[in-house]
Structure formats: structure tokens, C-alpha cells
Amino acid sequence: MPSGRSRRTSSVGSEFVLIRLLQAQAARPDRQVFKGIGDDTAILKTSSDQWTLITTDLLAEGVHFDPATSSYDDIGYRAAIANLSDIAAMGGTPRFMLVAIAIPPTCSTEQIQRLYRGMMQAADPYRVCLVGGDTSASKSGLFLSITLTGTVQPRRTLLRSGARVGDRLYVTGTLGDSRAGLDLLTATARAGPAKLRPAYTRFLLARHHRPSARIAEGQWLVKHGLSGAAIDLSDGLTGDLRHLCEESGVGAEVLAGSLPISPACRAYALAHGRDSQQIGLQGGEDYELLFTVPRRKQEQFERLAANTDFCFTCIGSITPKRLGLRLRTATGTTQPLPATSYEHFLRPS
Incomplete structure (x- = not known):
């Protein structure tokens, strides 16, 4: 995982602007x-x-x-x-x-x-x-x-461009564990791992060193035709949700209180004076799946998911593009979803 948050732009500029420029320059129809x-x-x-x-x-x-x-x-x-x-x-x-x-x-x-x-x-x-x-x-x-x-299978793949207004947003697993594990390995933590239970420390380090690829979950979604769009969480929820919304031409509202945070990550946040929800929003390389489920299929999705060993959590919904990306707090107020995920070609200030 790239270490730390970057703030000052390099001479290359934004990673994603560069990708769009190269796409326009080099892409050929076939x-x-x-x-x-x-x-x-x-x-x-x-x-x-x-x-x-x-x-x-x-x-x-x-x-x-x-x-x-x-x-x-x-x-x-x-x-x-x-x-x-x-x-x-x-x-x-x-x-x-x-x-x-x-x-x-x-x-x-x-x-x-x-x-x-x-x-x-x-x-x-x-x-x-x-x-x-x-x-x-x-x-x-x-x-x-x-x-x-x-x-x-032809035309059965999940794409970033399939989200529609009204869809429900889901994630697999728990968020922020890899970020917490990395912090335990580096000087960014305010105190050493001794404040955590050894089992929590082992869990967070394992989630950083040995993350899981959600192959079975992705295949299950395709098999049942239940998801409209999907992306894996490599750069962090706030950044990867932006990519999905940009490709689909939509906005999104995330419910801060619904983010799935593991007990180990919550304990880490408490021990180090951090906000566990912010770690869940910002942390990258959890490699969980973020996906949408059309509202008309939500009941069917929940019923079928209950008979699996998969961990799915609804964290929000897809909204019109004009509303942008918003975070709804526990008090019911909304605020713009901060762009806090990792991006290449930015240097620490």
C-alpha cells in the first residue's frame, strides 16, 4: 500500500486525468x-x-x-x-x-x-x-x-458503468483493516501495538499482508444476475466509489453509520485516537467488492445472500449525478464525501 496521504501535485498532474488523456490518444476501435x-x-x-x-x-x-x-x-x-x-x-x-x-x-x-x-x-x-x-x-x-x-460468460460481467439511480450500495467484508494493519507497521501510529489485544494485532496485520480476493462473491453476483455495477476497493472507498459513479454518470449517498468496521479496527481506532469510520472511508487495499443492487432486486438479493457464508453490508444508495457524492452522518445531516483516497503522482506537502 502506498504509505501516507499525498497532497501536492507532481508535474505529471492527476493520475486519472492522465489516464483519460492516454485513453483518448492511444485507444483504437476493434x-x-x-x-x-x-x-x-x-x-x-x-x-x-x-x-x-x-x-x-x-x-x-x-x-x-x-x-x-x-x-x-x-x-x-x-x-x-x-x-x-x-x-x-x-x-x-x-x-x-x-x-x-x-x-x-x-x-x-x-x-x-x-x-x-x-x-x-x-x-x-x-x-x-x-x-x-x-x-x-x-x-x-x-x-x-x-x-x-x-x-x-458473454455479457454476464460486472462493469463500473451499470449503476442506476435508486440502486442500493453494498460492500463485502469489512473496511479499513489493511490501513490499520499498515499503521501498526509504520511510524504513522501514535503508539505501539501493545495497546491492542494480540488477537486484534494479528488480525489487522494479516488483513494487510494477506488480503482476500472476493472471487466467489463476484461469481455469485454474476450467476444470480443481482448486481448492476461493481469495483474492487484498492484505493479506498471514497476514491473507488468516485470511479464507479463517474463511469455510471450518477451520484451516491453513503451512510456513515452503516460502514462494516471489524472489532479489531474499532479497537485500533480507540487505542490510537482515530475515527474508525474515517479509516473505513479512506483505507485502501482491503480488496473488498463495492457493488450495486437494483432496488427491485434487493429483496431477492437479501433472501439469497442469507443462505450463503458471504458478508454483505448495505452502505447507501445511488442518487442523481447533480447531487454528487454525499456522506450522511449519524445525526442525519449530509456533507460532501471527502476525496481522501490514495492517488499516484501526488507528493506529500
């Missing part, structure tokens, strides 16, 4: 491309019975991970989960993985082997095959890029 830039994965119409999903993530030492606070096994595991979570957000099945790596002189062969071991520990439960990649030297830290392919 009949096989069902969805290109702008979603969790690209979607290619490769056959009549299965479409192909493709996603890639680049991780850089000092930006996304720090070997001083994470083992190489954990770095590899989290790198694979970042890609698996993209496939989960589309409701797909992960298939094949390619890994490109640039290795600095400070890394040993054993450390790189541990990195790959972590990647495969994340990928093996889904029978993902490592089929290739590239290796290079690096003069300035470790760089790791994973490309993952997957499959989905």
Missing part, C-alpha cells in the same frame, strides 16, 4: 474489444461461449511496498491479490498469469524465490497457471508487474 480502458479489466470477445478478461498491475518498492515491513512472501502474495481482485470485480474466473520483474543488486535469489512463492500461494486456490514473464536488472529498487487473464 470489434473484439467489449470494454477497454476504464474498468477493473479489459474485456475481449474472444469466442462465442467465453470472453477474456485481462488486467495488469505494477508495484514499485517504496511506493506500494517496503521490504523493511513486509516479507518477500507477503509482497508477492499481495501483488497477486491485486490482480485477482480485479478479476473478482468483473465476476470472472482467473486463468493465466505472467510476471515481469526488475531486480536490484540488494535482492538475493532466495528473496526472489520467496516473492514468487507468495504469488503462487495467492494464485493456487484458483488454479491459476504462471505461463511466462520477463526479468531485468534494476538500479533503484524492486519492480514487479503482474498480468492476469480470466474468463467470463
Whole structure:
């Protein structure tokens, strides 16, 4: 996870403005491309019975991970989960993985082997095959890029662009755990982890080092045709909800009191003088799914979900675009939802 919040813009400017510029410059129409830039994965119409999903993530030492606070096994595991979570957000099945790596002189062969071991520990439960990649030297830290392919039934994928006014907003799991776990590893915490129960400390560290990709939940949503739109929470709820709303052309209202916060995260917040709801809003790399359910399907969704082991929580609703993104507090007042999630190309002030 990128460490700390960034406030001063670099010479590159906004990450997402840059993506739009590159999309306009480089995108080319092709009949096989069902969805290109702008979603969790690209979607290619490769056959009549299965479409192909493709996603890639680049991780850089000092930006996304720090070997001083994470083992190489954990770095590899989290790198694979970042890609698996993209496939989960589309409701797909992960298939094949390619890994490109640039290795600095400070890394040993054993450390790189541990990195790959972590990647495969994340990928093996889904029978993902490592089929290739590239290796290079690096003069300035470790760089790791994973490309993952997957499959989905034609026109059955989840997209960011499918949210409609009146839809209910849901998330899987709990929010903010990875952020709290990272804080326990770094100097951003106001006090050491000794204030927490050991079980809570272990839970939060595990949620940071070994997050889950919600593959089964995404596939379940696609199977039952219950979700209108979805995105995985990699940059944090406030940022990723913005991406979903921008693609769908809508606004949203989040109920602050409905955010699913784990007992461990609440205990961490209390021990360190933090607001657990703010951690849930801002924290990134929980890799939970944020998705919408049409209002007419909400009763059916709740009934079917009750018969699963999945953890789904309704946290708000989709509103007209003109209302923007709002946060409804416990007192019933509303305020603009702050843009507090991580964004690349911003430097600390």
C-alpha cells in the first residue's frame, strides 16, 4: 500500500486525468474489444461461449511496498491479490498469469524465490497457471508487474458503468483493516501495538499482508444476475466509489453509520485516537467488492445472500449525478464525501 496521504501535485498532474488523456490518444476501435480502458479489466470477445478478461498491475518498492515491513512472501502474495481482485470485480474466473520483474543488486535469489512463492500461494486456490514473464536488472529498487487473464460468460460481467439511480450500495467484508494493519507497521501510529489485544494485532496485520480476493462473491453476483455495477476497493472507498459513479454518470449517498468496521479496527481506532469510520472511508487495499443492487432486486438479493457464508453490508444508495457524492452522518445531516483516497503522482506537502 502506498504509505501516507499525498497532497501536492507532481508535474505529471492527476493520475486519472492522465489516464483519460492516454485513453483518448492511444485507444483504437476493434470489434473484439467489449470494454477497454476504464474498468477493473479489459474485456475481449474472444469466442462465442467465453470472453477474456485481462488486467495488469505494477508495484514499485517504496511506493506500494517496503521490504523493511513486509516479507518477500507477503509482497508477492499481495501483488497477486491485486490482480485477482480485479478479476473478482468483473465476476470472472482467473486463468493465466505472467510476471515481469526488475531486480536490484540488494535482492538475493532466495528473496526472489520467496516473492514468487507468495504469488503462487495467492494464485493456487484458483488454479491459476504462471505461463511466462520477463526479468531485468534494476538500479533503484524492486519492480514487479503482474498480468492476469480470466474468463467470463458473454455479457454476464460486472462493469463500473451499470449503476442506476435508486440502486442500493453494498460492500463485502469489512473496511479499513489493511490501513490499520499498515499503521501498526509504520511510524504513522501514535503508539505501539501493545495497546491492542494480540488477537486484534494479528488480525489487522494479516488483513494487510494477506488480503482476500472476493472471487466467489463476484461469481455469485454474476450467476444470480443481482448486481448492476461493481469495483474492487484498492484505493479506498471514497476514491473507488468516485470511479464507479463517474463511469455510471450518477451520484451516491453513503451512510456513515452503516460502514462494516471489524472489532479489531474499532479497537485500533480507540487505542490510537482515530475515527474508525474515517479509516473505513479512506483505507485502501482491503480488496473488498463495492457493488450495486437494483432496488427491485434487493429483496431477492437479501433472501439469497442469507443462505450463503458471504458478508454483505448495505452502505447507501445511488442518487442523481447533480447531487454528487454525499456522506450522511449519524445525526442525519449530509456533507460532501471527502476525496481522501490514495492517488499516484501526488507528493506529500
